[in-house]
Amino acid sequence: MTDTPKIMLDPDRLFPADPTTRSFAREIYETIRDLPIVSLHGHVDPALLAADEPFRSATQLLVTDDHYITRLMVSQGVPLDLFDWTRPAGREAAASDREVWREFCRRWPAFRATPSRLWLEYELVEILGVDERPSAESADRIFDAIAERLDDAAFRPRALFERFGIDVLATTDEPWSDLAYHDVLRDSGLRGAVIPTMRPDKLFEVAHADWTESVRKFEEAAGARIDDAEDLIAAIAIRREFFRSRGATATDHGSPTMEVRPMPAADVDRIFAAARAGAEVAAADADAFRAHMLFETARLAAQDGLVMQLHAGAIRDYDPRVSSVHGPDRGFDIPMWTDAANALRPLLGAFGFEERFRCVVYTLDESLWSRELAPLAGAYPALFLGAPWWFLDTPSAMRRHREAVTDTAGFYNTAGFVDDTRAFLSIPARHDTARRSDAAALAELVAAGLLPLAEAQELAIDLTSHIPTTVFRWKKEMDS
């Protein structure tokens, strides 16, 4: 028991190996290590913080709801059923939290050198105070040790939020949400803001089975009838204003492609009417409708100044059997090739120089970085490059991202790090990873004689704080 291997959190982790470069990285990291966390895009459920209940177990906290973890377990042969995501109330669990935890610990080698392991080690050691390395042998001891922590009020969501030093956390919300949790949190005395982000995807997917129901809910929320696309856009404008009044500074949009393209009104009306009548909508029509609605979103954004985030390039619900049985977001969304230059041309041609318009683009396709996105962001004032997203939210992809875009777009056409997480506990781990990665990248520029150390330190602060807060309009523009 006493000779179980320990997790060693190397204080120099992620820094370059060369001693001189490493010492630069340390100095740069020191300047930013303790800055407040600015988390302007993510998927933490505001109900978690509003309710402030204790977490149920290590499994709920670290495994079940983290698709980075569960998918890798599944890829190694763990049955999807184990996680029992869609268990109806009352039905018995397929496996207890403890059993799932044991399976997870047994699979620990599968996570070697993945960002999940990096985050988990940080969470275990730095947040939960557990330093045993997970294994079949240590699983129960770790489970119990974590259970003990979770009983402690210091490990409730709001206490952790404050301990993490979060200055602002943006959530992602349905367009019909009443934002009641945000109201609760604003009045709760929480140190740090929790602001909403409107994500109206479901209103744009006319071929989706839920579309009619989504529009109905949206009508109710907006207090306006929606009989055609014009009504829909008007209702969106109403709801954007509502979100803005509750502190939102941005909207978010997911799309398989980057197409943002207006369509003649007659076509829009035809597709809307067919969908409303419950007719089947052809895939090409559904794509064109989405592209049109994104264009109209940009038009609204150019007026009200909400920053438009575009997450493009994933095939959602890649495996219909998985999503129908186990629900969405189980790790079975798969990236695909996307075009940016042609797809974004109508958007940028119309709004790329508009003073109030701002678009942050996220991609899963690395080949777009140097070829299309950096040249676009390095030309249009309205376009910013989002942080490496999802599968690319890793130290090595961050390095590749900086290498691919800095030459052409510099640092100040990027939007800064966003953690984009559902896994609340991983927030400080992810920001620490991003800060270390930036420190490493900047240290290499210093070592290569391309940037004096003092400038690198100033730049590190900009990347950590000033760039995200100003690009996402959380604070006033940087004076530059």
Place this chain on the structure above:
Amino acid sequence: MTDTPKIMLDPDRLFPADPTTRSFAREIYETIRDLPIVSLHGHVDPALLAADEPFRSATQLLVTDDHYITRLMVSQGVPLDLFDWTRPAGREAAASDREVWREFCRRWPAFRATPSRLWLEYELVEILGVDERPSAESADRIFDAIAERLDDAAFRPRALFERFGIDVLATTDEPWSDLAYHDVLRDSGLRGAVIPTMRPDKLFEVAHADWTESVRKFEEAAGARIDDAEDLIAAIAIRREFFRSRGATATDHGSPTMEVRPMPAADVDRIFAAARAGAEVAAADADAFRAHMLFETARLAAQDGLVMQLHAGAIRDYDPRVSSVHGPDRGFDIPMWTDAANALRPLLGAFGFEERFRCVVYTLDESLWSRELAPLAGAYPALFLGAPWWFLDTPSAMRRHREAVTDTAGFYNTAGFVDDTRAFLSIPARHDTARRSDAAALAELVAAGLLPLAEAQELAIDLTSHIPTTVFRWKKEMDS
């Protein structure tokens, strides 16, 4: 003569430059350097080992049959005719082996920093005991020195096979092969196994001039009439069983794309009948037929457990003048863009969770690694990422591959190294290169504080031995 430059085989070659990281690499490499070679995909001719004749000359051994070598010579202006690949028996050679060798030695600088040079230097120094650097001046001396070795029984194929420490070598065989050479080898007392792999590509290419003849040979081998696609599939099942009975654990499939997609039976029958009747088959039909047959292959694999290897993304016989005059595999197969996520969706939707099904995918398109293949392999239990293939079988591509896929798929969803070579003498050189590259990559993880050294060493052994033997079902599953 005495001052000819020598080949210096740096004992630390391919290791990181930073001294601390290099020392980690050395320690990791030491753990795996002398492990037996597991070569579970490749193109060594079993006849070579069955006949066990002496090699004819340095030229035959190292140049003529290695398209990595000949294509680079051709690109620098050496006429294709020099190699005289398709010389009919009795016709005089365009150039003697010695003349070809001289031309090769004269072109040595063209190979600077290529993997071919790395392999050749290993072969010359470590296997053949020659350390003169090839040049116009040294060509004859090296040719003669090698000739002397080749006279020695210790340099016959089987002796080399045993000296290389090969535990198992998989060949790639026509689906109608009687596997007689494998029978010979099994009974020969050779230390190490030589197992066959069925590659039925020619049966799937209905637009190819040889298709009818291939089907005819296959009928004979299977002992069954083939009048429609159903018959063809039934005959394939018979032959798979035959290959399995001779030790095969896998099949191999080459395809320009990754499309694996079932087609309605009526269409399959129509295309088969047209091809059988000698009618011209449209390219789209030929593609659909191949995709369908690959889908049926997966169905069989889910039953008999033969691992399905898919090599996709090359335009074969890119230059018809080259292939018609000089034959296939002369370096004029050129990779092209391929899609994985959409193309593999029917396969994974149908068989991605089947217990006995296993698919190893190889690509020539690096942009697929992080974007599509790692997310797929990091989700589906049936999918494994093949080693960097062909043009990507190089130390730098290996590093890029590890960087691109490990974050998302980890190490245990990859299939381990395969040498994939026709050039028998390069087998140990290629495995040594892969081991050094892995040691270097793991050492960098250790230096970055992401992996303790002991874990890196354990992982190195898994990558070298356990992963390939279990993924390819050569040995029972790893207990994990």
Place this chain on the structure above:
Amino acid sequence: MTDTPKIMLDPDRLFPADPTTRSFAREIYETIRDLPIVSLHGHVDPALLAADEPFRSATQLLVTDDHYITRLMVSQGVPLDLFDWTRPAGREAAASDREVWREFCRRWPAFRATPSRLWLEYELVEILGVDERPSAESADRIFDAIAERLDDAAFRPRALFERFGIDVLATTDEPWSDLAYHDVLRDSGLRGAVIPTMRPDKLFEVAHADWTESVRKFEEAAGARIDDAEDLIAAIAIRREFFRSRGATATDHGSPTMEVRPMPAADVDRIFAAARAGAEVAAADADAFRAHMLFETARLAAQDGLVMQLHAGAIRDYDPRVSSVHGPDRGFDIPMWTDAANALRPLLGAFGFEERFRCVVYTLDESLWSRELAPLAGAYPALFLGAPWWFLDTPSAMRRHREAVTDTAGFYNTAGFVDDTRAFLSIPARHDTARRSDAAALAELVAAGLLPLAEAQELAIDLTSHIPTTVFRWKKEMDS
């Protein structure tokens, strides 16, 4: 004033951080640092050298005409109008040169770690003798200091040309140019050659508004009527001969794609006739016409030996509002995905082994390097890989380029560095950057035990001098 931060030009800039590797880089760089500049593709206006007038100001010299600089300023919110590129004679300037310079200096942080900053620092310190770091505070002082230099005859174009040690500079010229400036320069006693390059793009763009006018000018220059495509090709042959007689060794071709493909004569005639008649030409026809004319260009090149350069993959004039108001080449040309293997197949099939034919391909799409272009250049004797182009003309892209192509194509199927610049003052800065980058890349090969230092030094000289001069036929073939 005295405590303004200085620009520190690190003598080891761009070299690897590891001390041993760095010392190799230094030794390699020393061998090539002072070699004459060979600049065989670029956009310096020959009129600049022929007129030999003093530069007007720092702004004209370093900012306004450099789209790398202006686009990054625009991306950060500087209005395009500031640069006033298309001001008609007599109209007052929107902003004085000094005001533009102040804006540029204020934006200095936007250039952190970009190649523009690297080049500018070299130009300021090494050429202009200014070492204050640009900022709002220092702007006027630097402007005045540069003004003082520009008054000096030593800073006139021809004096700088000689100081830069330029052995040969190739310009890029309209196909109807009389090359009068080149005549002036040849007779001027200038140390170093200035040779023309014919770029007939405008003759190939039948859908372009200016096409008829371009053909008219070309008729006049060629002294031949052009009534159909055959006439056009004949006239091109005449003009190629004229360019050759004035020292040209190459032509240059820009195309959105890499399509080079012959078309039936009837189609060519139909499209030509329609365009000549002023009818609108469909985009597909315009693309096919361009592809056909590029094929015919290759045919001519296989006869007269002019090296064919192909720059493919940019959407020109991406934003019509920008180009119509501010002109072309303002940083709003955006790369897009391109195919090489299929697109180049007709070209290589027809001319890939032609003795006199030679094609240098440049791409903006990194994913082509390892996947398609290196395999093609590593097989066909006629194909050479151009230097990393435009957005990829950066130290980090150069490293990625070497890594991606060397394994498969070696060094001797690349065409060597070309600076491709409009910004005259940046020529030595760009060549120094390329030499340092090559020294760094070769040093890493030495450190990894893949290349002895002496061979790396020999190779560095080849990359700097012998390869470009022989590939572009400026000098006789390397004896190899």
